[in-house]
Amino acid sequence: MTGLAEVLVVTGVLSAGVVYGTDVFFAVVGRPALEEAREESVTDVMGRLHRYGDARMPVFGALGLASTLGLVFASGTGSTASGWALVALAGLGTQLAAYLTVAKPVNTALTAAAAQGHWNLASRPLQRRWDSVIVPRALGLAVALAGLTLAALSLR
Template sequence: MLVLTGQFLAALAVLANAVVYGTDWCAALITRSVYRRLDDASVTVSAGWGHYYGDKRMPIFGAGGVVTAALTLIVAAVSGHSGAAVAAAVALAALVAWLALYVKVAKPVNTAQKAAAQSGVIPADARALQDRWDSIINLRVALQFIALSGLLAALALF
């Protein structure tokens, strides 16, 4: 029964984190290039409203992915599946690192851009804000890749 529970949790963690991974990839591959072609006001308003909706809709996937990864690790360890436990631990470490980057770098930018979009007042450092957000997107993608790889490995090793 623990094996099935672990596999189920790992699958849920993969699905939740895949949403975040796909969103980050979209930002890295498409949105960043689009924003480079727009004026500061357009970038800020577009990103601000994007963060407004993202901050309302994405936490269930981000938090759900971290929680299910942690539960996968616990079940793997308790059930004696050391390979799955190590893989889940790697995934969880990557997710915690991703979350730290988000809180330290991306979230303050999101907050500033949301406020600008809602008020219509474009900050003088609008381009610098977006550049700061963009500066970690490749690392965020890499951390999500590591997390998903670890979770898939955990799923396979149960």
Template sequence: MSTIAALVAIATAAIIYGTDVFAALILRPAAAGAADASVADLIGRVHEYGDRRLPIPGAISVIATAIVVVTTDQTTARIAGSIALVALLVWLAIYGRISAPINKQLRAAAAGHTVPPETRALQERWDSVIWPRAALQTIALAGLLAAVLTR
């Protein structure tokens, strides 16, 4: 049970990991050089789709990781899974407190075809947490891989 849960957690966490790493490496610098109207429109639309589609793999990764921690009978795997779970929960806290409210504002701007005067500040605030989010997803994946490999 815990091996299957770990594999599910790895597959679903990898979706969020890939998204965050792409955002850190590509989207962040591209948005930094774009006009505010472009950021409000395109990034708002990116968040529209991401906020609708990514909660499912995100939630599954957290639940499956918790199952790994609870069901494994191997101490090292439990520790690795616990590290992964903490990383995912910290990621979720950062996302919920910082990223999600910004996403909502940019989604509304895109839907209303408006450019908020604070667009640049919103994007800079969002950018400020994308590398920590990517790092937390890296830690989570490493912990999950360790949980599988130490079984």
């Protein structure tokens, strides 16, 4: 690997890896722990986590998307690496679609409730809705990282 394609694939892996690690953590650890937590605790803690997450995590998502899209072209349209980068883009798109349509509205509701001190919010159904897409989100990111890894190997 040399040049721009190398930089883009490394940037894509690192950026998508941050989001992947976060989603896998919540799929494996956060989801069962939240099922055992008191409802007011779920509202408070998750509302605050989403406040920071929704402000900071899009940087990693956008960088991952941009670098992966750049890799499609930098590795030579029609090349094997470009094909794997397209697979990665599909995985990133899957994660993003699930986030925007299901998780983001839940994040917004929990963030507002926590900020206003509304601990009596029925957060359990909201959290379950969020949980319903965490595994597909993590799987989409796994596909993205596999695609980026295979693209990197194709550039050698």
